[in-house]
Amino acid sequence: xxxxxxxxxxxxxxxxxxxxxxxxxxxxxxxxxxxxxxxxxxxxxxxxxxxxxxxxxxxxxxxxxxxxxxxxxxxxxxxxxxxxxxxxxxxxxxxxxxxxxxxxxxxxxxxxxxxxxxxxxxxxxxxxxxxxxxxxxxxxx
Amino acid sequence: xxxxxxxxxxxxxxxxxxxxxxxxxxxxxxxxxxxxxxxxxxxxxxxxxxxxxxxxxxxxxxxxxxxxxxxxxxxxxxxxxxxxxxxxxxxxx
Numbered sequence: 250x251x252x253x254x255x256x257x258x259x260x261x262x263x264x265x266x267x268x269x270x271x272x273x274x275x276x277x278x279x280x281x282x283x284x285x286x287x288x289x290x291x292x293x294x295x296x297x298x299x300x301x302x303x304x305x306x307x308x309x310x311x312x313x314x315x316x317x318x319x320x321x322x323x324x325x326x327x328x329x330x331x332x333x334x335x336x337x338x339x340x341x342x343x344x345x346x347x348x349x350x351x352x353x354x355x356x357x358x359x360x361x362x363x364x365x366x367x368x369x370x371x372x373x374x375x376x377x378x379x380x381x382x383x384x385x386x387x388x389x390x
Numbered sequence: 391x392x393x394x395x396x397x398x399x400x401x402x403x404x405x406x407x408x409x410x411x412x413x414x415x416x417x418x419x420x421x422x423x424x425x426x427x428x429x430x431x432x433x434x435x436x437x438x439x440x441x442x443x444x445x446x447x448x449x450x451x452x453x454x455x456x457x458x459x460x461x462x463x464x465x466x467x468x469x470x471x472x473x474x475x476x477x478x479x480x481x482x483x
Contacts, residue, residue, distance in 0.1 A: 272481060300481030305448040305455050308475050329482045340480035343446065346400050 250376055251324075251350045251365040252284045254383045262361045264290040265328035265354045272301040273354070274327035276311045278320045283350060286320055293327075300339065301327045324350030324365075331357050334364040336373050344368040350376070393421065393466050396473040404431040413472065418449055419462030421472060436474070437462075446477040 253261075265273035275290040291307040303325065315322050324346075329337070334355035336344075344351060347369040355362040367374045392412040397405050405411070406429070415421035419441065426433040436444055442462060443449060449456045449464075450473040456464040466472065 274478075276478070295479065295481070297481065300479065302477060302479035305450075305457075305475070305477070308448060308478060309450050309453070309455075309473060312473075312475060325478050327480060332482050337480065337482050339482075343477075343480045345446075345476035345478060346398075348399065 250283055250379060251352070252282075252379045252381065253288075254285075254381050256383045257285050257288045258363060258378075258380050260288040260290070261326045261352065261363065262354055264288070265326075265356060265361065268293055268328065269330065269356070270298050271296055272298060272328050272330060274301040274303055274325065276303060276307065276325055277323045277350065277352065278311060278315050278318070279323040281321055283323065285323060286318075288326075298330055322349075324352060326352035326354060326363075328354040328356055328361075333357065334362045336366055336368060341368055341371055341373060352378075393468065393470040393472055395421065395425065396471065398475050400476060401432055401435065401474065405429045415466055417462065417466055418443075418451065418456050418459075418464040418472065421466055422449075422462065435476075446479065448475045448477055449473070450475070 264275050271293050274293050277285050278287040279285040289311050291303045293301045294304050295302040311322055334353035351366045351368055353364050365376050365378045392414050395411050395413045413421045415424055422436050451464055451470050
């Protein structure tokens with residue numbers, strides 16, 4: 250199970266929309282229980298509509314920050330611009346860590362479809378994404 | 391004082407289970423050669439057949455990606471920190 254706030258969900262979708270026409274991507278920092286603390290957008294250094302790669306500098310910074318803040322790098326999100334929110338064979342082959350949460354954002358759907366998966370030894374299992382509503386306090390009149 | 395190698399979670403089971411190990415060598419290539427000799431199971435994840443860095447491995451000396459420092463020829467000094475991180479990549483194919 251992956252737990253995010255509605256703001257974090259919106260941040261992932263916004264990162265992916267901004268990256269168009271390329272795939273968008275970023276990392277998720279959080280607790281071992283799968284509660285996201287921070288969404289870290291990354292440039293897609295593959296600069297492609299069909300593949301993505303997290304900027305290696307963002308990757309290093311994220312691992313260091315996670316260490317400093319007592320968090321973990323929980324996983325990665327990326328978009329599929331014209332296909333469903335399901336891991337492709339490339340995603341499965343290149344999934345670096347069986348402990349990670351792999352979030353897919355499909356921009357082929359309106360509104361964007363966001364789903365999360367575990368990928369262990371080539372087997373893909375969808376997991377629940379719990380979105381906790383964040384209510385932004387109204388500014389005083 | 392030797393350099394320190396930081397090992398990512400996914401490689402730890404095949405590298406003695408440690409988060410960090412002390413390594414010797416004056417270049418990234420020499421350090422990785424030493425590491426693959428000690429832990430032969432990870433060789434294919436670190437280096438290509440021709441001794442160049444694996445496409446899906448990021449190697450950093452301190453804060454710098456070694457791709458911009460000469461790859462396996464990047465210099466390593468005493469007390470440097472070398473970090474290995476698998477590339478995070480994929481796509482719609």
